[in-house]
Amino acid sequence: MQTPAHSGIAEPLTYLAAAALPAGTLVRVPLGQREVLGVVWGEAAPEAAGVEGPVLRPVAAVLEGLPPLSEGWRDLVDFAARYYQRAVGEVALAGLPPQLRELGADQLARRLARKPRAAADAGPAGDTPRTPTPEQAAVLAELRAGGAGAFLLHGSTGSGKTEVYLQAVAERLAADPEAQALVMVPEINLTPQLEARFVARFGPLYGAGAVVAMHSGMTNPQRLGSWLAAHLGRARIVLGTRMAVFASLPKLALIVVDEEHDPSYKQQEGARYSARDLAVWRGRREGAQVLLGSATPSLESWWGSRPPADGDPGGRYRRLAMPSRVGAGDLPAVRLVDMNLQPPRTRLSAGLVDAIAQRVARGEQSMLLLNRRGYAPVLACGDCGWKSECPHCSAYRVFHKIDRSLRCHHCGFAERVPRACPACGNLDIAPVGRGTERLEEELAELLAGVQRPEADGGGPVRIARIDADSTRHEGELARQLAQVHEGAVDVLVGTQMIAKGHDFRRITLVAAVNPDGALFSSDFRAPERLFSLLMQSGGRAGRDSAWLAAQGSRAEMWIQTFHPQHPLFGALRRHDYPAFAAQQLEERRAASLPPFSFQALLRADARTQEAAQGFLTAASADVEDLPEAAAVQRYPAVPLTIQRVANVERAQMLVESESRVALQRLLAQWHPRLHALRRGPEGQGIIRWLVDVDPQLI
Known part of the structure; x- marks a missing residue:
């Protein structure tokens, strides 16, 4: 059951029941002055069961109508609690929808009495299976012959990993009328196309409720509906974020973990589990196949999928490869701009600005990546040295020019920008550094004289910014992404939000403005994250090879750096993830860092x-x-x-x-x-x- 954090109550509590209850049964039980949701974990030990008097309290109610949670699900919770050093009840209740914790037996009965949506609501088919490329066909054949176990699919950006996921799921569902699949993504709001494709592909075949989502952006009633559909076997596919690894799927046959390298799979609050690692464990426990996919796998997964060699038995995973882009499109050419050779205080090199202008004039789109939101990371006084420090955190408040605020991105404390320096009264306080707001403003100035082609309606350059600030309101992210897909945006500026999972068909140039910060970070994982971010963002360019050829253009990625000779950039220019991984693994082995410790x-x-x-x-x-x-x-x-x-x-x-x-x-x-x-x-x-x-x- 759910107990207060750090209460010291880590083991199951014992209650009296009028009749024997199967393990996994959901019940309501008293805890102090409250009544809470509990899960029957098994029969009490004889010495506890024999206690007399008021020590044992009775179960308040049994949630009838719900099958017990399976033994496999309980084993997953047991393992997660044991490995990540948390209470079993905390992990178990975190895996159940919040509204289920509040419902009484009568309320749940009424909720179960609702009829699921009819299959006719599924809508027309919008995504039909495509003929696999030779590489896709080879991967699907290996999955078909491989049986249960974990596979790492190393596929370059644009190689068609999503189509492999779709067809692998389709084969499992067709082979068993009760089979279920779990498809996990790092952040559901960043991959709307994936959700749409699964609904379009499987909705017409299995009904509107065949695909359900599970993520924190849903309302509590929506999360409860998805959980019930999966638990009762009505949903054949669960598409969700890291929390979905605890979905109750009694007939689980396949788990797909897309972008398996993404740090978002590691929970950073409460029970700090890795959903990717738990997915692998769950697949092994339940005899399900697990498919981890990425263009830039985590070094742990890469090492775990190494082939046998020289007495080394190899890793636990089988590695599958799809190095080619669908449609024979080339990966973008990487151009390094040595900022040491640029004039002092240059923010965007003249060559990059000219390349963007040429693409705007041809009706193409460009994307600029700067992983820092706001206008500037700090506001400072040149006279006395005052800086916009947060009074509650050991960090600076970020200057947001749009609403003239200083906002701490750690605790949320915000104030209006002062008219003068609070320390000395100097009126000349200025922003230092830059974020996406400032980059958007600078681009507008630099491209002020550039006109869009008459075929696209002419007019000045249209610049859009996508980051956590510009997408705070509900539906705003979907609206802005739709504008990009429709061609209503010429230059897209944003943080890492724009680098993941989006299939922008008209982007031909991607630029990383200031990526050097991660090269010499004290965090040993920083180079791995940077390489992944740059390679993933570069993969947004040139995804429609036919359109690119019609334009007579080529896809490019520009990187502005003060360290162009760094080995990371050398591997990136060659799109050589194996070489980068080998170099990083050698460094980690020498330092006894994970995966070697x-x-x-x-x-x-x-x-x-x-x-x-x-x-x-x-x-x-x-x-x-x-x-x-x-x-x-x-x-x-x-x-x-x-x-x-x-x-x-x-x-x-x-x-x-x-x-x-x-x-x-x-x-x-x-x-x-x-x-x-x-x-x-x-x-x-x-x-x-x-x-x-x-x-x-x-």
Whole structure:
């Protein structure tokens, strides 16, 4: 059941029932003064069942009409709770829709009595199966012959991975009238075309309710409807984000994880699970096939799919390859602009501006990537050195010119831009650096004299910006994306939101304006993320080879950098992910970093940094007596990069071992000691603590 965070109640509680209840049955039970949703996990131990008197409280109600949650689902929850060091009830209840937790037995009965939508509502077919390319056909044949297990599909951008997903799902559903498939995407609002294609492909075959979505952008009633459809077997396909890995699918036959490298699959709040890794575990437990797809796989998956060689038995996954683009379209040519050779304070090189202007004049579209929203990252005074620091965080408030505000992107604190420097009264305070708002403004000035072709209606350049600020209102993202697809936008400016999953047919030029920040980051995963982002965003260019040929144009990716000789850019120019991965893996092996070691973070939030670090230091000393301590390296406690957020000080301690078993054993024995430490003098001032296993952000 759902228990308060850090309550120390990690094990199932025992209640009395009038009759034996099968494991997996959903019930309502009293907890303190509340009545909460619970899941029957099994029969109580004899000593607990024999307790007399008022110790055991009775089950309040059984949610009739719902089949019990399957043993496979409960095993998944058990494993996730054990591996990620969370309470079983927390993980189980997080996997159920919020509205289900509030419904009583009578309310649920009325909800189940509603008739599902008729198959006639599915609408006309809008997406018919396409003849596979030779590479697609080879991949589908290997999947067909491979049986259960995990496969890594390394397909270049535009190689047709989505069509492989569609046809693989179709084959599973056709082979078994009860089979179900789970298709996971990093962020559902960034891949509307994928959802539309699945609905168009399978709705006419299996009815309007054949495809359901599961993601946090849905209302609670919508999430409950999707969960019920999947649990009752009415839905054949669940399309969702990381939360969908816990969907109740009693006849699961196939799991697809699209863009498996994406960090969004790692939950960053509560139970910090990796949905990708849980998908692989779930597939193995339930005998389902798992297909991980990406043009730039995570290094863990790449290493896990290595072929056998020189005594190495190889990885656990089978690697499949689709290196060619559908329609024989070439990948964009990568051009590096050495910003050291540009005039001082150049923001957009003259060559890049000219290349964009030429494309606008031909009726083509361009896309500029700058992974920083707002107008400028900081507002500063040149006289006294004042900067727009957030009073609640150890970070700067970002200047947003559109609404003349200074806004902290960590705690949300916002104020109007001051008329003068708050410290010295100087009227000349100015933005430093730039974000997407400023880039949009600069582009409008630089392209002011450029005209669109008369065939497209003529007129000045149309520039659109897509980031978290411009798409805050419901439906705004879909509206802006529709404008891009319709050709109503000439230049698209945005953050990484525009780099993922979109099939822009008329974009022929993609430019990364300032990607150097990740090259020398203290986070060892930063180069991997940068390479992935650049390769994925470059893949938005030239996706319609026939239209490109008709234009007499070629797809290009421009990268403005102060480090053009960096090996990352060399691999990117060749579109050579294997070479980049080999170089990165060699560096990680030398440094004993994942995937050659296993990590966890112990985090503490407190009123003072001293209290947070003191708690972590005491926690490290508290496990010195454990046998596993010798095999697990515990590093000193340090502040987080952004050490204060919303007036809460944050510190962390990295724990690392070359043995996953040793690390897990230490963490399991550490957990009760941390609860005890929190209640002692070392826990004074501590707001919360948490364990993050296999962290993505260090």
